[in-house]
Amino acid sequence: GQSLEQPSEVTAVEGAIVQINCTYQTSGFYGLSWYQQHDGGAPTFLSYNALDGLEETGRFSSFLSRSDSYGYLLLQELQMKDSASYFCAVTGGGNKLTFGTGTQLKVEL
């Protein structure tokens, strides 16, 4: 089976940097993705790591360590619109996505 753990909630101020961690246990692993979901909305793809290291996409960066079964999403220059839930997800066999329970990010003034 597969399981992913994330902090349930993170709070930060506008303009700051925040890191959301994800640890996983899987029986099959192709890569780790991150999705953003605003209340009642569709999950939106942010980033993907198949290999160890850092991937940067604008204000968002994602890191993966396969040996540690660990990854994180780094959000820089936080904006109020970044307040949302963030999910890590493992791509396993058959391109199946297994999601974590999600981290609710609250950005305050």
Place this chain on the structure above:
Amino acid sequence: DAGVTQSPTHLIKTRGQQVTLRCSPKSGHDTVSWYQQALGQGPQFIFQYYEEEERQRGNFPDRFSGHQYPNYSSELNVNALLLGDSALYLCAGSTGAQFYGYTFGSGTRLTVV
């Protein structure tokens, strides 16, 4: 180019009834995956359809079934509804060889009373 379209957006059903949810992936996507997202939880994989066949299935009972049409659109059917089936049902489109970057619809909010 339209994104993933799901219908209806909201639905209220009575326990024991049956429901059909619909999904049209965006152009170029031939694979459809369905997820159930309970309030405050991450999406849970139900099943995936490719070339009109169920390619993979998650840990859901046989009350959950699906179908994919030649135009790649898909349906999710749930029989004998339970209160616990109340959730947001999400559809995601991808290509058969795609590992990431799936495109999700906004979902159907199903409430079972």
